[in-house]
Amino acid sequence: MASEMTPPFIAGNLALDFINTQFGVGDDQHECLCDDRCVVEWLTQAGVLHETLDAPPAGLRELAQALRKNMRALIDSAREGRGVDPDIVNRVLERGNLVERLEWNPKDAVFQRRAYRRDLASESLLQPVAESLVDLLTEEDLALVKQCEASDCILLFHDQTKSHRRRWCSMASCGNRMKAAAHRARKSGR
Numbered sequence: 001m002a003s004e005m006t007p008p009f010i011a012g013n014l015a016l017d018f019i020n021t022q023f024g025v026g027d028d029q030h031e032c033l034c035d036d037r038c039v040v041e042w043l044t045q046a047g048v049l050h051e052t053l054d055a056p057p058a059g060l061r062e063l064a065q066a067l068r069k070n071m072r073a074l075i076d077s078a079r080e081g082r083g084v085d086p087d088i089v090n091r092v093l094e095r096g097n098l099v100e101r102l103e104w105n106p107k108d109a110v111f112q113r114r115a116y117r118r119d120l121a122s123e124s125l126l127q128p129v130a131e132s133l134v135d136l137l138t139e140e141d142l143a144l145v146k147q148c149e150a151s152d153c154i155l156l157f158h159d160q161t162k163s164h165r166r167r168w169c170s171m172a173s174c175g176n177r178m179k180a181a182a183h184r185a186r187k188s189g190r
């Protein structure tokens, strides 16, 4: 079903939404970054790619999947209080870092600093995702990075609710599903 393959944007965070492009467990696994074009489409949907590409850069899917794997390992390890090698994240940051320019703004008659995408290579396209992960790992409380509590769901999200009691990727899917299951279990237990 097409709707099932739609990448979920439920995390409230770019890096986590990127990790969530692989979801489902067992026989029900989905891969949203299936080829170079899928990655371009995802970045466009996520609002971090505005350019129209004639063709995706070579090796985009491969790097995107490697980045995602590294990112998930980093989140998992940081939550467990240990570190793993952020090699792919650092490669993307290093080769895809933005280029800053000083420009004259005639309208306001001032010089201003502007940052541009370095080029349209894979690292440059994925740089905003890696940057978002750095922000998450260095500036946010990782206790609020949670995995959906449904037993068959691995989606991650950043709990930004006031009460910090968000439990589900989405109430419409897992929340209601798990509540119905708990209700059935209670009923049959009597």
Ligand SMILES: [Zn+2]
Pocket (backbone or CB within 6 Å): 148, 149, 150, 153, 154, 155, 168, 169, 170, 174
């Ligand atoms: Zn879920």
